[in-house]
Amino acid sequence: MKRARFMKMMASCLVVIGLSLMLSTIGTARADLPKQLEFPPIEFEIPEIDTLEFSNGLHGYLMEDHTVPLISIIIMYKTGFPPEDKVGLDQIAGWAIRNGGSIQYPKGVIDDELEFIGASIESDAGSQVGQIRANFLTKDIEKVLAILSDLIMNPAFDPDKIELRKQNTVEAIRRKADDPRSFGRREFAKLVYGDHPLAWEPTAATVSGITRDDIVGFHREYLRPDNAVIGVSGDITGEEAMELLERFLRDWEPGGVSPDFPEMEYHLAPSVNYIYKDVNQAYIWAGHLAMNSHNEDRPIADIMNYILGGGSFTSWITQRVRADEGLAYSAGSRFGASPWGYGLFYASCQTRSDAAMRALSLMIEQIEKMKEVGPSEEEVADAKESMINSQVFDYESADRIVRRLTWFDIVGLPLDTLEREFESYKAATAEEVGRIGNEYLHPEDLVILVVGNRDLFDRPLEDFGSVNVVEIEGEAE
Numbered sequence: 001m002k003r004a005r006f007m008k009m010m011a012s013c014l015v016v017i018g019l020s021l022m023l024s025t026i027g028t029a030r031a032d033l034p035k036q037l038e039f040p041p042i043e044f045e046i047p048e049i050d051t052l053e054f055s056n057g058l059h060g061y062l063m064e065d066h067t068v069p070l071i072s073i074i075i076m077y078k079t080g081f082p083p084e085d086k087v088g089l090d091q092i093a094g095w096a097i098r099n100g101g102s103i104q105y106p107k108g109v110i111d112d113e114l115e116f117i118g119a120s121i122e123s124d125a126g127s128q129v130g131q132i133r134a135n136f137l138t139k140d141i142e143k144v145l146a147i148l149s150d151l152i153m154n155p156a157f158d159p160d161k162i163e164l165r166k167q168n169t170v171e172a173i174r175r176k177a178d179d180p181r182s183f184g185r186r187e188f189a190k191l192v193y194g195d196h197p198l199a200w201e202p203t204a205a206t207v208s209g210i211t212r213d214d215i216v217g218f219h220r221e222y223l224r225p226d227n228a229v230i231g232v233s234g235d236i237t238g239e240e241a242m243e244l245l246e247r248f249l250r251d252w253e254p255g256g257v258s259p260d261f262p263e264m265e266y267h268l269a270p271s272v273n274y275i276y277k278d279v280n281q282a283y284i285w286a287g288h289l290a291m292n293s294h295n296e297d298r299p300i301a302d303i304m305n306y307i308l309g310g311g312s313f314t315s316w317i318t319q320r321v322r323a324d325e326g327l328a329y330s331a332g333s334r335f336g337a338s339p340w341g342y343g344l345f346y347a348s349c350q351t352r353s354d355a356a357m358r359a360l361s362l363m364i365e366q367i368e369k370m371k372e373v374g375p376s377e378e379e380v381a382d383a384k385e386s387m388i389n390s391q392v393f394d395y396e397s398a399d400r401i402v403r404r405l406t407w408f409d410i411v412g413l414p415l416d417t418l419e420r421e422f423e424s425y426k427a428a429t430a431e432e433v434g435r436i437g438n439e440y441l442h443p444e445d446l447v448i449l450v451v452g453n454r455d456l457f458d459r460p461l462e463d464f465g466s467v468n469v470v471e472i473e474g475e476a477e
Contacts, residue, residue, distance in 0.1 A: 060230030071234035080259025088202030094125025231406035264341035282356035282452035287346025299424035309333025339411035353456035374434025
């Protein structure tokens, strides 16, 4: 009993001593608040990149990284837009290049071969660009390149696999109205883009009408070395990559046709739109066309949007709508860019129905504030710091660096785009960010879309203008 009492006393003393030491440490070496901490400025050392040029017109980039015995390869190619009656062709064809097997390697054989060596090959297409990606151990490079090259040059496009994919896609289309956030975002894009192909969306009819011949034609026209860029990273030298890729891809012939990228004119077409959905929440979007990827103002627009609604809880829209008023489950904004047209700007939120119009009004207020007043120097400084710090992750791996270079090349952006962005972020001022908000935000010309049950709204949607009712299959009011 005495021993137990003694041990209990000792434990109490140790707790007191520990607390005293902790408090004395805090008193003598107390850290400042996080915002008061000072760190050396971030500087980037641009890694060495090799360029690759092949006899068939293929070109690309390589970055060595011998820390682990792994290699990654990515091939990007431009696809343009499919015909309007075949919307979805790029997605089905991009998937089928890998999943329809090849002449020498049917799909089941490929799956077994890759699983045995712990490698992967994937393919997809959409948003005007297709991709084929491979990841594998260095020792297996010849095996993977044999499979990869046969998929590229001799895809089998198994009819049964294609038909199954079409059926699954059609079923997903029929279920699209189940998720108000996803289908609302797509409908908003269609309202803003109008009759441009960026507004087109696969339907059950367009997907069902896709044939194997359409997929063969897609492959023949677009998956060509002179319409593609390759990126290689990992445990391989430039000389090794050139020798192996030249050997395996030398029969990959150039040709085909140029992808179709219809010109897009910047336009503003304000409207108020409503989609009935029998739910007790409202999903709201308000925005317009944003910016082309080649616009030199784009990095400053990133800072502007970070302050407006892209900076999580620190942004105006999130703070005002969600934190201050408690009206939204989620709230924010996006200011996008597109390499072959214009991206989308929108503020959005998901809120309870009886606060929907209040939340919409608050979002519009913040857009107006950014256009007419602009941010403070402190807000710009915080946003700049966040944007600069986030760029660290753009350089975190050789694979990520090469993927970005490959993307910049395929869409026609300068290869030093990341460095240019970094310098723009560092030099940004409140005055410049305010100019961007004033020039590129148009709160008087918003396309508004609300998905929900307007009988439950706190105010009539008509207060914002004449309402256009958008009919969604299975959601008639």
